[in-house]
Amino acid sequence: xxKKVLTGEKITISIKDLKIGDNHSPIFIAGPCSVESKEQxxxxxxxxxxxxxxxxxxxxxxxxxxxYDFQGxxxxxxxxxxxxxxxxxxxxITELMDEKxxxxxxxxxxxxxxxxxxxxxxxxxxxxxxxxxxVLLKRGMSASIREWSMAAEYIAAYGNKNIILCERGIRxxxxxxxxxxxxxxxxxxxxxTGLPVIVDPSHGTGIRELIAxxxxxxxxxxxxxxxxxxHPNPEKALSDGHQSLTLDQYKELFDEIK
Ligand code: PEP
Ligand code: MN
Numbered sequence: 001x002x003k004k005v006l007t008g009e010k011i012t013i014s015i016k017d018l019k020i021g022d023n024h025s026p027i028f029i030a031g032p033c034s035v036e037s038k039e040q041x042x043x044x045x046x047x048x049x050x051x052x053x054x055x056x057x058x059x060x061x062x063x064x065x066x067x068y069d070f071q072g073x074x075x076x077x078x079x080x081x082x083x084x085x086x087x088x089x090x091x092x093i094t095e096l097m098d099e100k101x102x103x104x105x106x107x108x109x110x111x112x113x114x115x116x117x118x119x120x121x122x123x124x125x126x127x128x129x130x131x132x133x134x135v136l137l138k139r140g141m142s143a144s145i146r147e148w149s150m151a152a153e154y155i156a157a158y159g160n161k162n163i164i165l166c167e168r169g170i171r172x173x174x175x176x177x178x179x180x181x182x183x184x185x186x187x188x189x190x191x192x193t194g195l196p197v198i199v200d201p202s203h204g205t206g207i208r209e210l211i212a213x214x215x216x217x218x219x220x221x222x223x224x225x226x227x228x229x230x231h232p233n234p235e236k237a238l239s240d241g242h243q244s245l246t247l248d249q250y251k252e253l254f255d256e257i258k
Pocket of ligand 1: 138
């Protein structure tokens with residue numbers, strides 16, 4: 001088998017009434033790195049809905065570098081995220097880390113996020129090929145463009161072409177930023193796969209002040225959306241507070257882009 005399923009022919013992804021792709025306006029995904037409490041995610045969801053976002057994010061299974069860091073609220077967090085999404089009338093996205101939680105995450109989430117660390121998890125990618133829900137496939141932190149497009153090809157080849165790609169920065173010799181945001185990958189991946197590509201400038205830079213300029217740059221080069229970490233009180237966040245925008249900062253950026 002050497003014929004690719006993702007030929008470059010344009011694919012539009014639908015989540016309820018929401019469409020993601022070149023013939024539609026960019027989608028805005030926002031929310032905290034981690035769901036921390038019922039109140040935190042509900043407050044964030046309601047304010048973000050008022051600002052105008054399309055999808056609420058929140059991690060409940062967290063892939064942390066240190067085993068001593070906050071690992072996420074797991075099923076409890078998933079329920080809080082779902083309740084907040086329902087209250088705000090927003091679809092939700094959360095990360096799936098391993099196959100054993102797939103049915104659980106599928107029951108709650110509208111989009112399944114596959115994190116950078118799992119982009120090379122081929123058994124997980126094959127399993128995602130057998131579902132119908134959209135998958136947001138983040139670029140592996142050291143993945144080449146070919147490796148990333150082949151990871152998407154795995155999901156598609158096993159039966160699911162509902163894939164949104166997410167450029168989230170790659171590891172380079174540069175240490176000033178958390179990662180190096182590779183915006184050239186956006187038009188390349190759009191052309192190579194035909195899939196919509198969004199950008200995550202939060203992990204892509206790791207620096208709050210860089211989120212706004214990199215968001216604008218991402219849209220200028222054709223990104224089909226943005227995923228940004230927002231927290232009602234970043235100083236108190238249990239993960240990634242340093243790169244999270246406050247609700248006011250997010251509103252300012254959102255209004256400017258609109
Ligand atoms: C995240 O979105 O919170 C996350 C862990 O991202 P990544 O997989 O890109 O590091
Ligand atoms: Mn994060």
